[in-house]
Amino acid sequence: MPYPLPPQARAWQEKVRRFVREELIPHEVEAEMNGGELPPEVRARHRRRAREIGLRALGIPKELGGAGLSSLEQVVIQEEIGKVTNALGWCYDSTPPWMVEACASSDYQMETWVRPNIRGERHECYAISEAGAGSDVDAIQATARREGEVYVLNGEKWHVTSANHADHFIFQAKLEGGPHAGAHCLFFVDMDSPGVRLLRTPAYSHSYAAHHPIYRFEDVRVPARNRIGPEGGGMEFTHDWFRYERLGIAARCCGAAQRLIDEATAFARSRIAFGKPIAERQAVQVMLADSLTELWAARLMTYRTAEEIDAGADRKASHAQCAMAKLYASEMAGRVADRAVQIFGGRGYMRENVAERFYRELRVDRIWEGTSEIQRLIIANGLFKRGQAALIE
Numbered sequence: 001m002p003y004p005l006p007p008q009a010r011a012w013q014e015k016v017r018r019f020v021r022e023e024l025i026p027h028e029v030e031a032e033m034n035g036g037e038l039p040p041e042v043r044a045r046h047r048r049r050a051r052e053i054g055l056r057a058l059g060i061p062k063e064l065g066g067a068g069l070s071s072l073e074q075v076v077i078q079e080e081i082g083k084v085t086n087a088l089g090w091c092y093d094s095t096p097p098w099m100v101e102a103c104a105s106s107d108y109q110m111e112t113w114v115r116p117n118i119r120g121e122r123h124e125c126y127a128i129s130e131a132g133a134g135s136d137v138d139a140i141q142a143t144a145r146r147e148g149e150v151y152v153l154n155g156e157k158w159h160v161t162s163a164n165h166a167d168h169f170i171f172q173a174k175l176e177g178g179p180h181a182g183a184h185c186l187f188f189v190d191m192d193s194p195g196v197r198l199l200r201t202p203a204y205s206h207s208y209a210a211h212h213p214i215y216r217f218e219d220v221r222v223p224a225r226n227r228i229g230p231e232g233g234g235m236e237f238t239h240d241w242f243r244y245e246r247l248g249i250a251a252r253c254c255g256a257a258q259r260l261i262d263e264a265t266a267f268a269r270s271r272i273a274f275g276k277p278i279a280e281r282q283a284v285q286v287m288l289a290d291s292l293t294e295l296w297a298a299r300l301m302t303y304r305t306a307e308e309i310d311a312g313a314d315r316k317a318s319h320a321q322c323a324m325a326k327l328y329a330s331e332m333a334g335r336v337a338d339r340a341v342q343i344f345g346g347r348g349y350m351r352e353n354v355a356e357r358f359y360r361e362l363r364v365d366r367i368w369e370g371t372s373e374i375q376r377l378i379i380a381n382g383l384f385k386r387g388q389a390a391l392i393e
Ligand SMILES: Cc1cc2nc3c(=O)[nH]c(=O)nc-3n(C[C@H](O)[C@H](O)[C@H](O)COP(=O)(O)OP(=O)(O)OC[C@H]3O[C@@H](n4cnc5c(N)ncnc54)[C@H](O)[C@@H]3O)c2cc1C
Pocket: 125, 126, 127, 128, 129, 131, 132, 133, 134, 135, 136, 158, 159, 160, 161, 162, 204, 212, 364, 367, 368, 369, 370, 371, 372, 373, 374
């Protein structure tokens, strides 16, 4: 029985599903074999088609040039985007809503970075993690020292996703000196600022056109107006950002699992071993049955969390719910990918096979935007502070 999605969400689902199936999926193997790259004209076509169907700045209000979609509509779209490997779904401008909230009071920031970002003319990347600080963000060593109307930034940042496609960083540092010494602060830093240096671009498990390089920032001077939010208070919106991203990951993991179940089911029906399709073997059926059951649970959790956000859910409760959705969906997708590889047998170990690619690609969903262990800490914290009823009843 289909989930009772509102007609507009259902329309988005169908539109994006067709786009992913017809335009993106056919290029997966080519991308995989070329380190994630596709010919520029193909990339350009994907971006153009995405725009034509309305994929842009999904959570940004219409009056600012965004699509103005509800959380549920965004989740439904993300689920479809999650069905394609090699991050080929990263072909539309996805300005995060936190940017608008954080920068709304600064015309300069809105005009210089946020509005161009919404229009798809500028692209950001996040320079937060460091060699010694990932889960424990408070351990960052990066510093920001105020000198009159300028901040001097220093630090080394790891895993800066999409830096090769971006033109500015969101750089996180601790304030050195002043009344808010030790507080965290975010800054817009243009990539061509003197003192910004690309150290290296490590290889990762997946084959994506978007890289995750390491950057050094040495005495980078930025105007004080590049600081996001007030001194000592600029980090408040990061929890909004985490919720947004974690729910998106949960949705994409559901999409990946759906595709894997479809592909593994089709293969199981056609693959003959010992005289009959492996679909008729209970050992294979059990793997598919467990996968479908877990996908349903993850999807219900993800949709319901989005619906509650749209209904104005308490932010703290929502924080724990998004952590639960991300935790469960990412671990579910990992199990589904593992079973899909098993069902495909030797083919499942070939890079041209969707199960092999997802088996590697989905692994990071248990790491980035907070590891599974960190999600569990958030959930337990929510349980102790607010109680079960506030979180899941
Ligand atoms: C592909 C990729 C892209 C990324 N993109 C970005 C990006 O764009 N910008 C950015 O800033 N960062 C990015 N990251 C960094 C990512 O957010 C971190 O890797 C992640 O938060 C984990 O931090 P860490 O790697 O330092 O691991 P650590 O924090 O060192 O953790 C190591 C292990 O210890 C566990 N652990 C840590 N603390 C606890 C605890 N209290 N209780 C129990 N277990 C614990 C962790 O769960 C993990 O298993 C990216 C990472 C990857 C792999």
